[in-house]
Every structure is written in C-alpha cells, then in structure tokens.
Amino acid sequence: ERGGELVHMAEMFYVGVDVGTASVRAALVTREGLLKSSAEEPISIWEPQSDHFVQSSSDIWAKCCIVVKRSQIRGIGFDATCSLVVLDEHFQPVSVCHSGKNDSSRAGCTYNKFWSSGPKSRGRGHVSEMQPPKLLWLKENLKESCWNKAAHFFDLPDFLSWKATGSLTRSLCTLVCKWTYCPPEGWDDSFWTVIGLADLVDNNYSKIGKVSLGQGMTSEAAADMGLDPGTAVGASLIDAHAGGLGIIGVDVKGFNLPCEDQPITSRMAMICGTSTCHMAISQKPLFVPGVWGPCLSAMVPDFWLNEGGQSATGRLVWLQDHLVILYPKLFCVNLYTYLNFDLLTSSLHVWPDFHGNRSPLADPTLKGMVVGLTCSQTLDDLALLYLATVQALAFGTLHILKALEEAGHDIKTLFFSGGLSKNPLYVKVHANATGLPVVLSDQMEAVLVGAAVLGACASQDYSSIQVFEYVLYILVEMFSKPFFDL
Known part of the structure; x- marks a missing residue:
C-alpha cells in the first residue's frame, strides 16, 4: 500500500520507448522484466540535399x-539515437537544413575536421558523432536560419523526456x-571557448541544459499517450546504453559462467544491430585508445563506461547494399538457411570498415576491402563471402576486446x-574468435527492457536500477568455443 492506495502488484507494468533511425518502438514490460506486448511505427526521413538526412522531432x-497507448502504467522510459533537436524560444522546431523546411529538426551532419583542429573532450576520445561538431557546423553554415533562432539544443533522448515532462533538464x-x-x-x-561556441556558456548553459533525475508526466503529454498525469518518467538513455542496461546486470547464478560470483565489470554487453556497440564498465576510469570514454554513470550508476563500436555491421551481415545486389536469384531461396553453413574462407578475406572504423582505430576515413574475389557468382561464392564478413566482424570485436584488456578491463563473458x-552463425563465430562464452536472452528486445527499467526506477517501485535488473530472468543459451575451426 502506498499513500493509502492499494497497488495490485500483478497489474503493474512499465513502458520502454526506443527511437531508432527508421522507427519508434514501445514495449509493455512486466515486473519480472518480460515483454507483454510491443508496437512499432515508422519514422519519416527527408533528404533535402545529397547525403544530408533530416527527420522531424514532432x-x-x-x-x-x-x-504507447496503454493503461495501468507505473512508469515510462525513453531511449533514442544520438541526434540533435533544435527548438526556438517558443519551443517550436528550427530547421537544420539549407532548404528551410519547417520541423526538420533532427540533425544528421558530421564535421570531421572539427577534431583535427585540436580540441579534446577531457581525454575521453572524440568522434564526429558527438554533438559539439554538429553545433559548430550549424553555427558556421546556418547561422541566420538556425543558430540565431535556437534557444534550446537537445539530444533526441532528452527531447523526448522534455516532451513528456516539460522539464529542460538533461540526462547524464x-x-x-x-x-x-x-x-x-x-x-x-x-572547451566551448576554444572551439568557437562560447555563447553556449551564457546563462549557465541554458541552451544545452543541466542534469536531473526522472520527472512526472505533464497533463498534455499524458493525454497524448493515453496515460495518467504524473506517470513517472525516467531519465532518458542513448539507445545502445539502454540495451546494455537491459542485459548486463542480470542474475546468472547456477549457469557455471566465468563471470559468476565476479563483479559486473567482468561482463561486456554487445548491442548488435545496424551497428554494434561494445559496452564495458569499470569501477575506476580506464582510458582506452580508440574507444569512447571513460564516462561516469553513463549506463550503470557510479560505474565508468567505455564504449567500442563497429559501423554498419547489420547492413553487412544482412547482405544489404554491398553483398546481395549481385545475386538476385537468391531471393527465390531461404537465404539464411543456405548461408549459415560452415564454409572455410582461407583464400577470401573482408575488411569490414565500409563506413570507417569506430574502434579501436578510431579512423572514420578507412574504407572496406574484399580480398580474394573471383569472377564466379555462384551461391557457394556468396556463402563464402557471407562467412568471411561475419568472421571479419568477430575479429573486429576481438580487436576491441584486446584494447580494453590492455587498458585494464577483465572481460570474462559477452552478453x-x-x-x-x-x-x-554471428553468435557462434564471435564465441570462437574471442574464446568467451556468449549469453543470449529470451527477451530479445533488451533495448526496450532497458528503457522500461528507467521507468520502473522512476516510479520508485525499485530503489535502484540494480535491484530491478536482478528480478529479471533472461538467460536461455550460452555459446562458447569451439563450434568449428576457422
């Protein structure tokens, strides 16, 4: 009983909302961390000019x-891709593209020369995906149409929290x-002065915000979502970090894993989607060359996060764009049934950095390579190319692991x-290449579960994130080497 109101424990649910590049997904999650139901809606994408993509925050x-049209919700949490949302003083969207199209307020620009000019982000590594280069790009390229009109800059996860709560505070x-x-x-x-954005320091950083914890949902947002006003809203997370939160802290006692009875720092969460993020935490800051971080309390409270990454892994493995176009006849067969065979690739090798290398080389200018191609275009040839691509990604993960270990991480299990x-095949090759067991979940949508954890903790039904995570039972399979000889 809370506040004189009887709470029926069996009816308590939490909502996790995940905003990706192409769609918005939401999941109804039980107290035990199980997905009750889910829904998905596509997001519109515009290309106002070549290689410049924008989306609408509205x-x-x-x-x-x-x-999110659900009932009996105790709390809600948001996660999203790291995109930039710009609002004016009246909280209306400001265009971030040259066309001036209203409401195209999600910036997708990069500014690679920014970091080569000298500024450093307190030794934590730097990439063009961070927000400072995007802000500088707007100031230099869209000063009149965007920069001078802007009153608030949000990361997309924080924009969603603001829409739900009306609070201008941001997520840590x-x-x-x-x-x-x-x-x-x-x-x-x-830092902001050196890079030419000293105006963001004004008024105690009012344009880019301050940190806060969860808030209650406003009446307007509650009406939009079909929820009760005051519904708890958790501090938002980046999508990969929500995925790491949803899987890295689960109870694995009794499974005879090397991470059992070891600190949570012996685990690494891998969020394997369009790109792959390698999330490792430590109790003290560890500086890993070519790996983002260390970032305090960025995923698990009071732990330092190092984040490695591989770009376009999903696009490569799912055979989009680069691999399948030469093999139209494959569309008449069960593609993965055919391809998931153990075919040796001793004379065929793939360097998978078609979109540059995030980690540990941290070189966005790198290109992909395929060595050993012939003129033949049989199904066997495609199967070999597929396997070589999966192997290349697995050894890329091993490369990241080695860099983490050299800096002081001690990873014993992959989640x-x-x-x-x-x-x-992707899972087994990773286990083989790294020599580590791989833990899978029967709740495959760990990102949505992680977002729901935020709502659960904001509701104060749980005293901490860790307490909620240990309620979950999600481990169903473990893979470890050897599955086959590479």
Missing part, C-alpha cells in the same frame, strides 16, 4: 504517442557521452542483444 513524438547519459559534460565538475567553459544476436 513526427517522432507523434509516433511515440501512437505506440547524453551529456557525458555526447556533449563533453564531466561529473562532478560539470561543464568546461574553456548479446539486438537483431544480429538472433543469427546463430
């Missing part, structure tokens, strides 16, 4: 409302990982989630 919020996850905020010191005035974790 469209994204509308789709969030569509997928987004500010630390993508904006160079560094707890407990806070913002670094000199997989995301679309690629449903591919047995």
Whole structure:
C-alpha cells in the first residue's frame, strides 16, 4: 500500500520507448522484466540535399504517442539515437537544413575536421558523432536560419523526456557521452571557448541544459499517450546504453559462467544491430585508445563506461547494399538457411570498415576491402563471402576486446542483444574468435527492457536500477568455443 492506495502488484507494468533511425518502438514490460506486448511505427526521413538526412522531432513524438497507448502504467522510459533537436524560444522546431523546411529538426551532419583542429573532450576520445561538431557546423553554415533562432539544443533522448515532462533538464547519459559534460565538475567553459561556441556558456548553459533525475508526466503529454498525469518518467538513455542496461546486470547464478560470483565489470554487453556497440564498465576510469570514454554513470550508476563500436555491421551481415545486389536469384531461396553453413574462407578475406572504423582505430576515413574475389557468382561464392564478413566482424570485436584488456578491463563473458544476436552463425563465430562464452536472452528486445527499467526506477517501485535488473530472468543459451575451426 502506498499513500493509502492499494497497488495490485500483478497489474503493474512499465513502458520502454526506443527511437531508432527508421522507427519508434514501445514495449509493455512486466515486473519480472518480460515483454507483454510491443508496437512499432515508422519514422519519416527527408533528404533535402545529397547525403544530408533530416527527420522531424514532432513526427517522432507523434509516433511515440501512437505506440504507447496503454493503461495501468507505473512508469515510462525513453531511449533514442544520438541526434540533435533544435527548438526556438517558443519551443517550436528550427530547421537544420539549407532548404528551410519547417520541423526538420533532427540533425544528421558530421564535421570531421572539427577534431583535427585540436580540441579534446577531457581525454575521453572524440568522434564526429558527438554533438559539439554538429553545433559548430550549424553555427558556421546556418547561422541566420538556425543558430540565431535556437534557444534550446537537445539530444533526441532528452527531447523526448522534455516532451513528456516539460522539464529542460538533461540526462547524464547524453551529456557525458555526447556533449563533453564531466561529473562532478560539470561543464568546461574553456572547451566551448576554444572551439568557437562560447555563447553556449551564457546563462549557465541554458541552451544545452543541466542534469536531473526522472520527472512526472505533464497533463498534455499524458493525454497524448493515453496515460495518467504524473506517470513517472525516467531519465532518458542513448539507445545502445539502454540495451546494455537491459542485459548486463542480470542474475546468472547456477549457469557455471566465468563471470559468476565476479563483479559486473567482468561482463561486456554487445548491442548488435545496424551497428554494434561494445559496452564495458569499470569501477575506476580506464582510458582506452580508440574507444569512447571513460564516462561516469553513463549506463550503470557510479560505474565508468567505455564504449567500442563497429559501423554498419547489420547492413553487412544482412547482405544489404554491398553483398546481395549481385545475386538476385537468391531471393527465390531461404537465404539464411543456405548461408549459415560452415564454409572455410582461407583464400577470401573482408575488411569490414565500409563506413570507417569506430574502434579501436578510431579512423572514420578507412574504407572496406574484399580480398580474394573471383569472377564466379555462384551461391557457394556468396556463402563464402557471407562467412568471411561475419568472421571479419568477430575479429573486429576481438580487436576491441584486446584494447580494453590492455587498458585494464577483465572481460570474462559477452552478453548479446539486438537483431544480429538472433543469427546463430554471428553468435557462434564471435564465441570462437574471442574464446568467451556468449549469453543470449529470451527477451530479445533488451533495448526496450532497458528503457522500461528507467521507468520502473522512476516510479520508485525499485530503489535502484540494480535491484530491478536482478528480478529479471533472461538467460536461455550460452555459446562458447569451439563450434568449428576457422
């Protein structure tokens, strides 16, 4: 009983909302961490000019409302890709593209030369995917149409929390990982001055915000979503970090894993989707060359996060664009049934950095390579190319693991989630290449579960994230080497 109101434990649910590149998804999650139901809505994408993609923050919020029409919800949490949302002083969207199209407020620009000019983000590594280069790009390229009109800059996860609560405070996850905020010191005035964005320091950083915990849902947002006003809203997370939160802390006692009875720092969460993120945590800051971080409390409270990554892994393995176009006859067969065979690739090798290397080389200019191609285009040839691609990604993970270990991490078990974790070959090759057991979940949507954990903790039904995670029972399979000889 809370506040004189009897709470029926069996009827308590939490909602996790995940905003990706192409769609918004929501899941209704039980107290035990099980997905009761889910829904998905596509997001519109515009290309106002070549290689410049924008999306609408209003469209994204509308789709969030569509997928969350549920009742008896105790709490809700949001996660999303790290995109930039710009609002004016009246909280209306500001265009971030040259066309001036209204409401195209999600920026997808990069600014690679930014980091080569000298600024460093307190030694934590830097990439063009962070927000400072995007902000500088807007100031230099769209000063009149965007920069001078902007009153609020949000990471997309924080924009969703603001829409739900009306609070301008931001998530520690987004500010630390993508904006160079560094707890407990806070913002670094000199950093913004050096890079030419000193105006963001004004009014106590009012345009880019301060950190806060969960809030209650406003009446307007509650009406949009079909929920009760005051419904608990958790501090938002980046999508990969929500996935890591949804899987890395589960109870694995009795499964004879090397991480059993070891600290949570012996685990690495891999969020395997369109790209793959390698999430490792530590009790003290560890600086890993070529790997993002360390970031304090960015995924698990009071732990430092190092995040490795591989770009376009899902696109490569799912044979989109680069591999399947030469083999149209494959569409008449069960593709993965045919391809998931153990075929040796001793004379065929793939370098998978078609979109550059995130980690540990941290070189966005790198290109992909295929060595050993012949003129033949048989199904066997495609199967070999497929296997060589999966192997290349697995050895890329090993490369990241080695860099983490050299810096002081001691990873004993891999925890997989995301679309690629449903591919047995991808999982088995990773176990073989790294020599580590791989833990899979029967709740495949770990990102949505992680977002729901935020709502559960914001509701105060649980005293901490860790307490809620240990309620979950999600381990169903373990893979370890050897499955076959590479």
